[in-house]
Amino acid sequence: MSKATIKQVAAEAEVSTATVSRVLNDSGYVSAEVKERVFGAIAKLNYQPSAIARSLKQDKTFMIGVIVPDISNPYFMGISRGIEDVVGPEGFQLMFCSSDEAPEKEARLLQLLHEKRVDAIVLATSGGNVANINSLRDNGQRMVLIDRRLEEEAGTNETGLPALDLVAEDNVQSAYELTKALLDDGHVRIGAVNGPTRVSTGRERLEGVLRAMKERGVEDRLLLYSGDFSAEGGIRAVRQFLNEEEKPTAIVSLNNQMSLGVLLELVGSGLRIPGDMAVASFGEVEAGRLLKEPGLYYVDQDPYEMGLQAGDLLLRLIRGENEAHSPSSKIFHHEVKRIHS
Template sequence: MLKATIKEVAAEAEVSTATVSRVLNNSLKVSIEARQRVSAAIAKLNYEPSAIARSLKQDRTFMIGIIVPDITNSYFMEISKGIEDTVGQSGFQLMFCSSDENTDKEGRLLQLLNEKRVAAVVIATAGGNGDKIMSMSRSGLPVVLIDRSLDGQDGSNQLDLVAEDNKASAYMLTRRLLQDGHSALGVVNGPSCVSTGRERYEGVLQAIREWGIDEPSHLYNGDFSVEGGIRAVRQFGQTGSMPTAIVSLNNRMTFGVLLELIRRGLHIPSDVAIASFGEVESGQLLKNPKLYYIDQQPYDMGKRTGELLLSRMSKEKRSADPHVEIFHHQIKCIL
């Protein structure tokens, strides 16, 4: 059965196609009587507006592109859910992409989203694509940075940014282990090419240096992956002296750390204490783990991002100054 067209709806309602279009777009420039006739015609003919035609007319789709390092990470899933719950009420849908912390792949995904004429882009960048991201923004495409700033950006961001207070949170996390009497600390860091990796490690260094320690006794620069956490523990073990506590600066890496410590028959926290930037739900399965973690708020960050997107996609707000919103966290403990 062929789908009804907007012309057929107009004929049934005895109005122009322009009037039907105004009704579909909730324009106020339509009389109550005409609106009722159009609504009745739409229901009678089972008319469904063409998203393709709509996007061609407006030169944009009603899709928002989301690029994150790993869409399977619960942190980014919660952020995406917050965005979806916010923008979905206005008819927008999300297109999800994982960059796998790969700069080249991220660049290709940015090009793809641009070609797809998405209405806006949200990105937790892997780094190295700052010029391309800024070029897309200058073209009029709303862009919101989530979790990570562009290379070299500070408080005077040129783009909207929703992120965490990485340095302060990592500082608190490290200080808690030091207060518990641990001085031989192992640090599992993320890549220094992204702002989260740099800022969190700065927080660790600030804490240990205030404690009179120059450098962590063990350091592994990972890639925010489970495998990175596993490799970190293996590297620490090869030194002949496992640290008494490990600060893991990402929840996925923390899961890898826990896996490898358990494989080695080590107990938490009696053999090795753990402090994680982000909750690891599997930690609740351990017996008396006393596992410290930063209590992140990814869903709330997603909701705020969604609100910024809707604001930027309204014509009157596109030229407003960039908005930077930093979420501050607390330490919690799985007992």
């Protein structure tokens, strides 16, 4: 059976195609009696409106692209849920993409979403794509940064356009306070597990660790492992630290996935936490509550609230409410907490 057209619906309801369009888009006055006839014709003919045609007419696809480094990370899942809870009731759907911390893949995904004519893009960048992002912005692509800044986020692009809207954490201060908690407990030989410094989270969190160590005059006692924000990175870091001639007495892990790897490897090595090795994590790790002697320090993040803020910024962008204003930055500061038995 061939697909019904809007002209066939109009003929069946004995109205014009413009009237059918007004009924479908709920725009303009149409009497209750005419609406009933139109909906009756739609049901009888099993008419399915064309999403493509509607998006071209309205200049909207009602799709928002979301690019994150690791779609399986609960942190980014929490952010995405917050975004969806804001934009979903307004009729928008999310398209999720994972860049796998690969700038080249991120560049392809950005171009793909732009070609799909998404109404906006949410980006937690893997770094290295400032030129591509500026080019898309020049072409009118709406975009909100989440969790991570661009390398040149504070400046402008070649055409003088301002920086993008940003929802992120106070990485420097939180990492500083997390490290300070270990120092206050008497630890000076500390192993830091960090991600790639090509992204702002890696740079800023390391800055916070170094600030705390320098403040105590023990920066030369720091051991550093630069990983890839993965559990495997945390495992490799612990193995490196345990092979040191002077082993650390504490580890500060600057990402929740790496922290999971740290805990797994320490427990697998027969070490007690915090009895044999104290641990501080940027972000809570649920597995930490299973430890026999709880005492894990962690930065109490709130990704869902960050998602809500990002969703609000997206709607304002799509509606054109931000055009007369400078892009905004919403920076979250989180407390350092400790898991207790």
